[in-house]
Amino acid sequence: MGACSTMIVLSRLSVALQRRFGRQRIRKIVLGSVPFLVLVAIWHANTVFGWLPPVFVPAIGEVWDAIFFLQEDCPGFVPLIQLDNDCMMTTHILSSLGRVILATVVGLPAGIALGILAGMNRPISKFLEPVGVFANSISGIAWIPLAIVWFGVGWVTTLFIMLNTIFWLMFFNSMLGVRSVAKVYEDSILTMGGSRWDVITQVYLPGAMPSIITGMRMSMGFGWRALIAAEMIGGDSGLGFMIFTSAAEFKIEEVFLGVIIMALIFMATDRYLLAPLEKWTVERWGLVWKPT
Numbered sequence: 001m002g003a004c005s006t007m008i009v010l011s012r013l014s015v016a017l018q019r020r021f022g023r024q025r026i027r028k029i030v031l032g033s034v035p036f037l038v039l040v041a042i043w044h045a046n047t048v049f050g051w052l053p054p055v056f057v058p059a060i061g062e063v064w065d066a067i068f069f070l071q072e073d074c075p076g077f078v079p080l081i082q083l084d085n086d087c088m089m090t091t092h093i094l095s096s097l098g099r100v101i102l103a104t105v106v107g108l109p110a111g112i113a114l115g116i117l118a119g120m121n122r123p124i125s126k127f128l129e130p131v132g133v134f135a136n137s138i139s140g141i142a143w144i145p146l147a148i149v150w151f152g153v154g155w156v157t158t159l160f161i162m163l164n165t166i167f168w169l170m171f172f173n174s175m176l177g178v179r180s181v182a183k184v185y186e187d188s189i190l191t192m193g194g195s196r197w198d199v200i201t202q203v204y205l206p207g208a209m210p211s212i213i214t215g216m217r218m219s220m221g222f223g224w225r226a227l228i229a230a231e232m233i234g235g236d237s238g239l240g241f242m243i244f245t246s247a248a249e250f251k252i253e254e255v256f257l258g259v260i261i262m263a264l265i266f267m268a269t270d271r272y273l274l275a276p277l278e279k280w281t282v283e284r285w286g287l288v289w290k291p292t
Helices: 002-021 023-049 060-071 077-081 088-120 122-137 141-151 155-179 183-191 196-234 239-248 252-284
Strands: none
Touching (some): 060 088, 060 252, 088 196, 088 239, 088 252, 141 196, 155 196, 196 239, 196 252, 239 252
């Protein structure tokens, strides 16, 4: 009788979820969760059977306890948002997020504006494109030693690394997006008495938007990885700094915690912000979106 009641409850819950979110969305969420559930199961099995020693793979409970250990001296909410050193975990998380937001606010508009300008103007393109190729040929990690020499260890170095990565990726994607727009549309706007600003806002910007949004998604991925590497070597706070210092002190559970938080932040940003924005943009400006 108890098993029957449980099955009825589960069946009603399944129907309710399908009505609320849709069958396809539920299926997508379930299928997307399977790899992570398998990884967690293997991780837990390793703890039970001891395939690898804890110095290589800590127990799930130890990683969970590390959250409270890093925050145990935090005196309250106000010190937390003030990046008090006693609130270690949230300080590192907010430091990384602060750099991401600042680099995004500066790098994205600058890269898009200069890319559109270069796409519309051949002399500017011939001047800036070789510089961009040179800058992009050097990975973000390779810039770290120079950045430390120029700016020292700290906030400016890590911000420079991410800003450099985001700016040039956005520049190239915006420039190529503008070049993909047929010249006839510009001529039509000018023939009807439109200004150069009308050409930018009504032709080139909408036409390049799919390429710009794709570049935004790419730049955030590459920029996030470059930032973590920069924090490890040239930072004094942030998730990368937390991972590096914890590894040096053989606190493997804190290393795992930092890696998991880093992955979750980027996955949430990509899945719930960048991917929907890319999908909407591609649908809105004339390309066919094929869901995976």
